[in-house]
Amino acid sequence: MTEKIIPFDIAEHLKTDEDIRAFLQESAANATATEFIHALNTAARAKGMTEVAKLAGVSRASLYKSLSGQGKPEFATIAKVVEALGCKLVIS
Numbered sequence: 001m002t003e004k005i006i007p008f009d010i011a012e013h014l015k016t017d018e019d020i021r022a023f024l025q026e027s028a029a030n031a032t033a034t035e036f037i038h039a040l041n042t043a044a045r046a047k048g049m050t051e052v053a054k055l056a057g058v059s060r061a062s063l064y065k066s067l068s069g070q071g072k073p074e075f076a077t078i079a080k081v082v083e084a085l086g087c088k089l090v091i092s
Contacts, residue, residue, distance in 0.1 A: 010046075014042070014046035021085075021087055024039060024082070024085065024087055027039035034069075040078065041068070044063065044067060049064065052081060052084045055083075055084035056077070056080040056081050057080060058077065067081070
C-alpha cells in the first residue's frame with residue numbers, strides 16, 4: 001500500500017488575525033525580501049485573496065501577480081497588503 005503525501009500549507013493553519021500577525025512578525029524578522037513576499041502571499045490566502053485585494057484597493061488578479069514568485073511588487077503595494085492584513089510596517 002502506498003502512502004499518500006499531503007502537502008503542508010501554513011495558510012490553512014492561520015485562523016485568526018493574531019495568527020497572521022505573529023506569522024508576519026516572524027517572517028519580517030527572519031526572512032529575506034523574497035521570503036517575506038511569499039509570507040504575505042500565504043497570509044493573504046489565509047485571510048482570503050478577494051477580501052485582501054478589496055481592502056488593499058487592488059484587483060484580485062493584480063494581487064496574485066504581485067505576490068507570486070515572479071511578481072516584483074512595489075513598496076506601496078506591499079504596504080497596502082500589510083495594512084489590509086491588519087498589520088503595520090514598523091522600524092525598530
